[in-house]
Amino acid sequence: MTPKDYRIADERLMMRAVDLSEEGRRCGQGGPFGAVVARAGQVVGEGWNQVTSSNDPTAHAEIVAIRDAAQRLESFDLAGCVIYSSCEPCPMCLAACYWARVDHLYYANTRDDAAEIGFDDRLIYEELPLARSERSLSMTRIELPDAIRPLQRWAADDDKTPY
């Protein structure tokens, strides 16, 4: 036994995420996944997977919870927040946690648990580091001379809101 590196408060918030995973599943809204975003121990966002019920392939529990927290806190920057997910995030959701700047991520089930019941988390984790030409999702570059201009204008704009 190693000492636990989380507190009872974290365990309670994870229980909430697991409860949400079951509630969403029971309602038939999507896969059995729930997530909670908290700041200083208080819930500021939560959600469950709504892919099938909302016709939104991006409506994974963590994305729903991050969007909820960002709306409630009126900020796209969730620094100072922690996310509790009933399952280790898929690459989409893990990357979303980076973009949201959350401080820490807790998870209960693992990506292998998700893969065991047929979700593609493991496959996508394996695909992302591959060279573009080796991925199962084929990609083609279309080089347009003007495509870079909006990026150059963004870089030169002193009034922009960076993120």
Add this chain to the structure above:
Amino acid sequence: MTPKDYRIADERLMMRAVDLSEEGRRCGQGGPFGAVVARAGQVVGEGWNQVTSSNDPTAHAEIVAIRDAAQRLESFDLAGCVIYSSCEPCPMCLAACYWARVDHLYYANTRDDAAEIGFDDRLIYEELPLARSERSLSMTRIELPDAIRPLQRWAADDDKTPY
């Protein structure tokens, strides 16, 4: 010169994505990125980055366009669709393309172009394949005995909508 492996119709749809990237930037709604989802050459979804204007760290152009297409087509499954992004997708958006089951992905600018003007795409691509303990976003597993039950119930449910 190698022959181009895309058609003029693809180039036009990419021009639309690039136009959206500039329109979003000019409106100050977010980063200079646009995306189009098309089926049989017809636009079925589009969008630009709205992270800062909508307080949504997940509102990248591809996510916005995928959500738009899925709403319009009333399906979480975009098989048969192709996505055109003004910039190579970040890992969040690339994973979203896998979940959406799009057939093919076209891009104009590269992830390095995005990184050059300060976006974290490259960093996140480097982070995702790392072992959990080596990532800059720290992660902790909280093992709850009941966490796996919703997954088991999902697996056993014959009435579910898989995705």
